[in-house]
Amino acid sequence: MREQFEVRELDAGGRIGELSIPRAGVTVETPALLPVINPNLDTLSPRRLAEEFGAEILITNSYIIHQTDGVREDALEDGLHELYEFPGAIMTDSGSFQLAEYGEIEVTTEEILAFQHAIGSDIGTPVDIPTPPGVSRDRAETDLETTQRRLERAEAIDTGEMLVTAPIQGSTYPDLREAAGRHANATSLDVFPVGAVVPLLNEYRYAEVVEIVAAAKRGLGADAPVHLFGAGHPMMFALGVALGCDLFDSAAYALYARDDRYLTVRGTRHLDALEYLPCSCPICTKYTPNEIRELPDDEREEVLAAHNLHVTFAEMARIKQAIRAGNLLELVDERARSHPAMLDGYRTLLDHAAYLERSDPVSKGSFFYTSHESARRPEVLRHHQRLERLTVPDSLLLTDGDAPASYDAENCWRVEPPFGPFPRALSKSYPLTAEVPDRTDDAALTAAVDGIETLCEAHPDTSVTFAHHGWPAHVLEGVPEGVSLVDLGKN
Amino acid sequence: MREQFEVRELDAGGRIGELSIPRAGVTVETPALLPVINPNLDTLSPRRLAEEFGAEILITNSYIIHQTDGVREDALEDGLHELYEFPGAIMTDSGSFQLAEYGEIEVTTEEILAFQHAIGSDIGTPVDIPTPPGVSRDRAETDLETTQRRLERAEAIDTGEMLVTAPIQGSTYPDLREAAGRHANATSLDVFPVGAVVPLLNEYRYAEVVEIVAAAKRGLGADAPVHLFGAGHPMMFALGVALGCDLFDSAAYALYARDDRYLTVRGTRHLDALEYLPCSCPICTKYTPNEIRELPDDEREEVLAAHNLHVTFAEMARIKQAIRAGNLLELVDERARSHPAMLDGYRTLLDHAAYLERSDPVSKGSFFYTSHESARRPEVLRHHQRLERLTVPDSLLLTDGDAPASYDAENCWRVEPPFGPFPRALSKSYPLTAEVPDRTDDAALTAAVDGIETLCEAHPDTSVTFAHHGWPAHVLEGVPEGVSLVDLGKN
Secondary structure: OOOOEEEEEEEOOEEEEEEEEOOOOEEEEEOEEEEEEOOOOOOOOHHHHHHHHOOOEEEEEHHHHHHOOOHHHHHHHHOHHHHHOOOOEEEEEOOHHHHHHHOOOOOOHHHHHHHHHHOOOOEEOOOOOOOOOOOOHHHHHHHHHHHHHHHHHHHHOOOOOOEEEOOEOOOOOHHHHHHHHHHHHHOOOOEEEEOOOHHHHHOOOHHHHHHHHHHHHHHHOOOOOEEEOOOOOHHHHHHHHHHOOOEEEEOHHHHHHHOOEEEEOOEEEEHHHOOOOOOOOOOOOOOOHHHHHOOOHHHHHHHHHHHHHHHHHHHHHHHHHHHHHOOHHHHHHHHHHHOHHHHHHHHHHHHOHHHHHHHOOOOOOOOEOOOHHHHHOHHHHHHHHHHOOOOOOOEEEEEOOOOOOOOOHHHEEEEEOOOEEEOHHHOOOOOOOOEOOOOOOHHHHHHHHHHHHHHHHHOOOOEEEEEEOOOOHHHHOOOOOOOEEEEOOOO | OOOOEEEEEEEOOEEEEEEEEOOOOEEEEEOEEEEEEOOOOOOOOHHHHHHHHOOOEEEEEHHHHHHOOOHHHHHHHHOHHHHHOOOOEEEEEOOHHHHHHHOOOOOOHHHHHHHHHHOOOOEEOOOOOOOOOOOOHHHHHHHHHHHHHHHHHHHHOOOOOOEEEOOEOOOOOHHHHHHHHHHHHHOOOOEEEEOOOHHHHHOOOHHHHHHHHHHHHHHHOOOOOEEEOOOOOHHHHHHHHHHOOOEEEEOHHHHHHHOOEEEEOOEEEEHHHOOOOOOOOOOOOOOOHHHHHOOOHHHHHHHHHHHHHHHHHHHHHHHHHHHHHOOHHHHHHHHHHHOHHHHHHHHHHHHOHHHHHHHOOOOOOOOEOOOHHHHHOHHHHHHHHHHOOOOOOOEEEEEOOOOOOOOOHHHEEEEEOOOEEEOHHHOOOOOOOOEOOOOOOHHHHHHHHHHHHHHHHHOOOOEEEEEEOOOOHHHHOOOOOOOEEEEOOOO
16 A cells, blocks of 8 residues: 555545645645646635635646746745745646647756755656657657656655656557556556646547546556546546546636636536526625626636636535545536536446446445436446346246235345346345436346346356336347246336 | 516526516516525525525515414514515415415415505415325315415405416326416416425425426416426426426525535535535535534524525526526436436426427527437427428438438438438538537437438438448337438448
């Protein structure tokens, strides 16, 4: 186990953890949101971020500080904590983003890590190569090798108590991302940003982000704190957390405010398009849309940034509460309706149900079936795996209703969409206590039939009858041939 | 047209309207939320409701005032507006709820309407009979006849500028609710509460609420302002508005606060279960859960009531903004994921797609396909209806991809799930500009096949070929026999 990171609670791939940051003398609860501070602009002061928004950690760019006369000297003299009057932890980026944007930068990993240490950063970053999506495999591999050599060099540098990140690259090649995760995990470095996903996020390519993060996570292992670098839109936090990301940074709150863009968990709105403020935050309960539109530019930017950050922090609290309550996937299911591309992301997340199942608790508060996608949740998969291990009688009646009076309970199991068959004795145990809609759907029925198939394959000598109330033919096609079907008519 | 109600904007069955309330001298924008004021308890003062929460209208119970010595005299002497120091409109209930709860009350419709007028109510209510769900048809009919006679008597009373409501009853019999709506609509009464849905709401029977409201709306017609009486949980406002409800009242904000229950748009949480406050409101950004738990009882109740009301008003703003932007159904789709019973409600709403289609604008901002349920939206239905009217060539190639070079555009239409076929010239027109996920689903494919079927039935002499990329067999079963199918393999 990494000693600076401890996982406290789990739900699907998501977790609540504690990241100890020794140089700052603080422990940050994850998932955490790191507001980005631009060293040259002060939309909301770091002090205000701490006092008004409860920010425990922020991130700023050491390369910009390094390259800006005056700021550099102040940072070296006073240190970031005094300069920003910020009581929490401060993480610094290295200039990799500038490298991706402008093609070159003027520092090495050794120089920038030494500088980060000198200005009092609590978590420093080497100069990795942020390879964009869709490049040739050759380039992705070559870039990754460079990044990995730099991580190895970073590992060798004495940075005292400062934690150091090991960014995961590999472009849009999942196997490279996985290998990068494995390599990073084998270093002594501390925090693991999944890098260069911003171009994908900007284009709403959430399905690809899911594939990349899932691959990096496979390589990294469960005890690594993972930072989804550049992901600042609250719409996708729940999805990111469910995948196992622990840290998020937001420049969006300030950048969007500059363009009069208003964040919501359901997407971005332009201030000009708002006739109402769909939010309960202190800004939106104080102003009308017109009052905000009529503010002077700098005040409007500040007010919108404050709204954007309120929404962002509230979503993080909602996610943590969902993990505690064991309903994170219900939240992801809801957020998936914000945009068709978010739905793609969620559908892709559920491709990794077997991976999510490994960290999902055996019992949670309740399982809500809230969409066709719910049929693919890890709890359903786990129930099917369990069916392989259950003892079955020689002859078994499965029904989607009550057991006929002539049958013993042991010989007549219930079939409940989306789970499929189970002995009635299990009906009070999670997840079979699920709340399901009265109006079921093909996805739930199909998953239940998959359960019947799993049961029959694991117990080929059992004679099985399935008595159902009008299940559709195309769903029943999945029932194995040996099973006798009885249609009891519509319920 | 009813002169006191004007519909300004439409989206599905939802609308933004203006309800003129002459006695109050105000016009209230709908959908509106009426906080309930208990005459004997003052959780949040009416003045604070106006100033801090922007409440334009509230509702209180004239029967409780009538029956409470002291309060009655004050109300008669000063009038409700002065008593409550409330600048907006005040609606009053009649004691029907007490009738339902306790079996009898001590006033007639004539007496209570005269009393409501005397205490300065702006919208008064007769004594209707709130028949509970699931009673015998005989009882529902008898009760409804009593209610209807009382409405006729109410109609004959001179109530000056005070508006008078015509409650719609009929228990869980949709045809009675429709008849009740038609009867009420034929009176000269002004506002139309759908009554006695609280027992259904308390039991999460949203599907039945949808059937009842849809039936009442069919009877009432489009220009009637409809009040979903007793519906105060923000989780279901979007569903209620999409059905065509204009007024909602909330006692929940205060009642729930008394029991330490915390409202969210995703359901109710008990304060004891909260380790985080999943909200950005002025209360939740000021306090931690522990700080709220440790407040004295009355302060805790006040703080929770304020949170509950912030959430409630914010959801109403969100809904209005969604109507303006033309994405109310996307919001309903999202809220449907709050609870399996909400999903039942949404699926039932979509049974009424033909009804929603009648008020849905021809063109809106964009159509987001965000779930299997999206395939049943009114826009899809309307496209299918349009297919019946389009001119088609003698021979038509339908494809889910680009047109082959050998085909003229007129002879090769595109097939796009969930809409189905359309001439490429229409591809830039709503709703064919829809944003759809890359990963489609059976519901979208099936709806597209329904479109092909509609097209072929309307144009039986056209020879149709459908060239698709690996659509599943059970979906293609819906394609009419005369259509030639070509499988181009997976995309």
